[in-house]
Amino acid sequence: xxxxxxxxxxxxxxxxxKKIENELDGTSYRVLKTSKTKNAxxxxxxxxxxxxIVIGGDGTVNEVINNYHGKEFIYLPYGxxxxxxxxxxxxxxxxxxxxLVESENFDEYDVGTVNDKKFxxxxxxxxxxxxxxxxxxxxxxxxxxxxxxxxxGIMGILKLKRYKAQIVWDDGQLSTDRLYLLNVMxxxxxxxxxxxxxxATGKNDVLHVMIMENMNIAVFIYNYLCLLxxxxxxxxxxxxxxxxxxxxxxxxxxFQIDGELVRNREQLNLSCINKxxxxxxx
Numbered sequence: 001x002x003x004x005x006x007x008x009x010x011x012x013x014x015x016x017x018k019k020i021e022n023e024l025d026g027t028s029y030r031v032l033k034t035s036k037t038k039n040a041x042x043x044x045x046x047x048x049x050x051x052x053i054v055i056g057g058d059g060t061v062n063e064v065i066n067n068y069h070g071k072e073f074i075y076l077p078y079g080x081x082x083x084x085x086x087x088x089x090x091x092x093x094x095x096x097x098x099x100l101v102e103s104e105n106f107d108e109y110d111v112g113t114v115n116d117k118k119f120x121x122x123x124x125x126x127x128x129x130x131x132x133x134x135x136x137x138x139x140x141x142x143x144x145x146x147x148x149x150x151x152x153g154i155m156g157i158l159k160l161k162r163y164k165a166q167i168v169w170d171d172g173q174l175s176t177d178r179l180y181l182l183n184v185m186x187x188x189x190x191x192x193x194x195x196x197x198x199x200a201t202g203k204n205d206v207l208h209v210m211i212m213e214n215m216n217i218a219v220f221i222y223n224y225l226c227l228l229x230x231x232x233x234x235x236x237x238x239x240x241x242x243x244x245x246x247x248x249x250x251x252x253x254x255f256q257i258d259g260e261l262v263r264n265r266e267q268l269n270l271s272c273i274n275k276x277x278x279x280x281x282x
Contacts, residue, residue: 002053056077119258
């Protein structure tokens with residue numbers, strides 16, 4: 001028996017579901033679709049089968065991880081950004097769903113936590129969170145797909161904000177009223193395919209932290225272009241940290257995890273959980 005969780009808001013995910021159903025012809029399976037009243041996290045409580053397939057984007061797999069039951073599952077990425085899939089080097093063209101179901105092989109990956117929420121790829125306050133806020137409400141998202149983040153990033157430079165923050169990590173701290181970006185990564189990619197942390201693998205058992213603060217706008221733009229062009233060695237006045245724990249106080253009213261915006265009302269306590277979830281592989 002196979003349970004399939006699918007993001008019903010995604011046309012691509014629903015098209016993939018039809019392909020999977022054809023490939024599973026003759027196999028017993030049940031489809032659990034997200035709705036206005038139930039997200040993928042809610043649907044995890046209805047999973048009963050020995051095998052689980054999750055079809056959706058970064059937000060869908062994030063919901064699954066936030067109510068994860070410990071059993072390995074198959075992830076088929078069909079969202080707008082698919083940053084986790086890029087980090088995992090997922091190859092859509094070479095998927096044999098029957099072999100995956102029957103396989104006993106899996107990889108284990110870390111997650112980050114921020115208070116009571118978990119994330120698979122990344123966490124941000126500052127500029128990246130502002131981009132997510134604009135992108136998620138943009139009427140162009142359905143047309144631009146993952147490129148909406150680049151589009152809103154360019155537009156966001158014109159409305160660049162700075163925030164107050166107190167940040168404490170394992171062996172250091174800083175206080176600033178000119179924070180432009182605090183980025184924390186578990187995997188290398190987020191933001192529609194931007195490699196924020198080349199060192200992150202999802203198996204490091206640490207948080208990879210990038211801080212851009214107390215710099216003029218020209219330097220910030222230069223640094224962000226370095227990220228877009230994968231020229232991390234050219235970054236200027238950027239603090240790069242690896243740490244097990246991070247505590248943040250900020251006046252920004254929201255943060256982003258895995259492309260989803262979350263309201264912020266308290267101190268943010270971040271940590272890494274080693275080998276938290278299991279993804280099947282052939």
